[in-house]
Amino acid sequence: MSQTDCRHKWMMANVRDGYLVTEGCYHCLNRISFFSGEPVPPVESYHEGDHFWNYLGSAQASKFDLRCGACGTQVPLKELMALMLCVGCDPTCGVYKVGHSDRERRTWVYVALCADTSHASGACVPDEGVRALNAYYQGESGDPQRITVVPCRLRRSVDSCQGIVLADTGLTELY
Amino acid sequence: MTTSALIERLGLKTFNEQGDKEIRGVYISDMVSDIIGIKEGNLLVTLQTHKNLIAAANLVDVAAVVYARGKVPPDDVVALANRAKIRLLGYDQDTWTLAKSLFELGVR
Ligand SMILES: [Zn+2]
Ligand SMILES: [Zn+2]
Ligand SMILES: [Zn+2]
Numbered sequence: 418m419s420q421t422d423c424r425h426k427w428m429m430a431n432v433r434d435g436y437l438v439t440e441g442c443y444h445c446l447n448r449i450s451f452f453s454g455e456p457v458p459p460v461e462s463y464h465e466g467d468h469f470w471n472y473l474g475s476a477q478a479s480k481f482d483l484r485c486g487a488c489g490t491q492v493p494l495k496e497l498m499a500l501m502l503c504v505g506c507d508p509t510c511g512v513y514k515v516g517h518s519d520r521e522r523r524t525w526v527y528v529a530l531c532a533d534t535s536h537a538s539g540a541c542v543p544d545e546g547v548r549a550l551n552a553y554y555q556g557e558s559g560d561p562q563r564i565t566v567v568p569c570r571l572r573r574s575v576d577s578c579q580g581i582v583l584a585d586t587g588l589t590e591l592y
Numbered sequence: 593m594t595t596s597a598l599i600e601r602l603g604l605k606t607f608n609e610q611g612d613k614e615i616r617g618v619y620i621s622d623m624v625s626d627i628i629g630i631k632e633g634n635l636l637v638t639l640q641t642h643k644n645l646i647a648a649a650n651l652v653d654v655a656a657v658v659y660a661r662g663k664v665p666p667d668d669v670v671a672l673a674n675r676a677k678i679r680l681l682g683y684d685q686d687t688w689t690l691a692k693s694l695f696e697l698g699v700r
Contacts, residue, residue, distance in 0.1 A: 479625035501647075583625070586644065
């Protein structure tokens, strides 16, 4: 089967465990995050040009790519840091608008979070990755309008956002 | 087996009321980063009562969540589960005892 004819059946591939680390800069107030595969998340502050990045927090998370089980097409999700559930906290936010575009149906919007949290570079999770994530989580038998995944550049403010990040806050919560 | 049948057979506690669902498998995990990769229709057995577990359980469309070892979800977690129509159940004994009972009932 050629890749263009394939109605891809996405599966997770290359699952890596590590930490989602978030840093903020005192000067420009931008935020970035990155995925660390180290056994312990790095917490040191460092200079990078005019930026002075400081550790803000970390959570256990996993990274993955999507691969089609039928044709073998791979969609690398290297820009994806984590998924976040939108709780509809801000009617002026672009993510909220996606979830409330259809009044009849309740769509759960999950935000694909990229590394450039403040989008200073203008880049985000690429469309191809967002499309594959939608196809994967909407499933074959599932309701295609139950889940929608959108890129985080639609989010209005990282500071006021109350979304629930799908990462592990720590096993101390357990006991 | 359906969630209602399971509640009755095992005498599970219910933290909310939601419609009946077919259980297509069982998954045991306390890690959100692990749960986001499971198939839909699983009964999710966990000790993790944090809200982000519900956000993950909704994404993968679980049949229900069972908290083992007498864990009780906080009110905001139950509220989110209600919005997501996810049934929250409770079991007093440990996860292994629950796993054995599920297996004996034919839930696999
Ligand atoms: Zn394919
Ligand atoms: Zn800066
Ligand atoms: Zn982004």
